[in-house]
Structure formats: C-alpha cells, structure tokens
Amino acid sequence: MFYEIPNDEPIYPISTAAKLLNISVHTLRMYEKEKLIIPFKKNTNHRLYSASDIERLKCIRNAINESKISINGIKTIYSMMPCWEFIGCSEEERNYCPAYSSHSEPCWAVKGENTICSKKECRNCDVYNKFSECSNIKSFIKNLSRVK
Numbered sequence: 001m002f003y004e005i006p007n008d009e010p011i012y013p014i015s016t017a018a019k020l021l022n023i024s025v026h027t028l029r030m031y032e033k034e035k036l037i038i039p040f041k042k043n044t045n046h047r048l049y050s051a052s053d054i055e056r057l058k059c060i061r062n063a064i065n066e067s068k069i070s071i072n073g074i075k076t077i078y079s080m081m082p083c084w085e086f087i088g089c090s091e092e093e094r095n096y097c098p099a100y101s102s103h104s105e106p107c108w109a110v111k112g113e114n115t116i117c118s119k120k121e122c123r124n125c126d127v128y129n130k131f132s133e134c135s136n137i138k139s140f141i142k143n144l145s146r147v148k
C-alpha cells in the first residue's frame with residue numbers, strides 16, 4: 001500500500017515548483033511578493049509548495065499568458081471575493097477592516113492588525129483556497145448568489 005500525498009501537503013521546494021511550472025525561481029518569488037501565492041514556510045524560512053499551490057500557479061500563469069490579465073488585474077479579481085460572507089464578520093467589523101473596502105488587493109494582503117482575521121493562517125483559509133484552481137473561481141462566482 002502506498003501513501004497518497006494529499007493535494008495540500010507542501011512537498012516541493014521552490015526550485016522544483018519553478019521547474020514544474022517552467023518559470024524561474026525569481027518569478028515565483030515575485031508572485032509571492034505580490035501576494036498571489038502564500039507558500040508554506042519552514043522554520044528555516046525555506047518555502048515549500050503543494051500540488052494545490054502548483055494548480056493555483058498554473059491558473060495564474062494562464063491568466064497572464066493566455067488571457068493577458070496583468071498581475072494587478074488578478075489581484076483585483078481576488079479582491080472581489082466577499083471574504084466577510086465566509087468569515088461571518090459583523091457590520092461593525094466590516095467597517096474597520098481594510099479587506100472590506102479594498103478594490104485592488106486580496107483580503108490576505110491587506111487584513112488589519114485588529115480584525116477578526118489578524119491571527120488566522122490565510123494559507124489554510126477557505127477564502128484563499130477558493131482560488132486554488134481556475135474552475136473553482138468560476139463555480140464560486142456562480143454560487144455567489146447562494147451565499148448567505
């Protein structure tokens with residue numbers, strides 16, 4: 001019996017992830033700096049990527065190369081995610097949360113110090129993971145009207 005590696009298990013070092021995606025390590029670091037991806041960080045600060053991360057990055061690469069969407073465009077799409085619906089923030093909490101008003105950055109890039117999310121691990125959050133596959137984004141948009 002073989003161990004089946006779960007999709008969300010971080011196993012690929014940055015050089016392997018870059019090879020799988022046919023991009024440079026520098027580009028991968030830039031995506032992280034731009035907050036398109038949150039890799040798993042080891043105690044040594046080395047990054048590891050899971051199969052889900054690779055899928056997410058493929059979706060990002062397709063958006064950039066095939067659909068000609070810029071990095072800022074992708075961030076704008078991410079910023080449209082109504083994270084407050086998933087987290088269940090109160091009206092008051094929304095009013096002082098930068099993620100509620102941002103039109104250009106995803107919630108995980110702008111979450112405030114004293115918000116409901118400040119101590120949450122975004123890499124493990126449903127909101128962040130909704131964008132792990134291109135098809136998820138489409139079905140998320142289709143289901144938007146059903147959230148509540």
Ligand code: SF4
Pocket residue numbers: 083084087099107108109111117120121122123125126127128
């Ligand atoms: S935990 Fe992070 S990804 Fe999840 S809603 Fe809060 S800021 Fe966004």
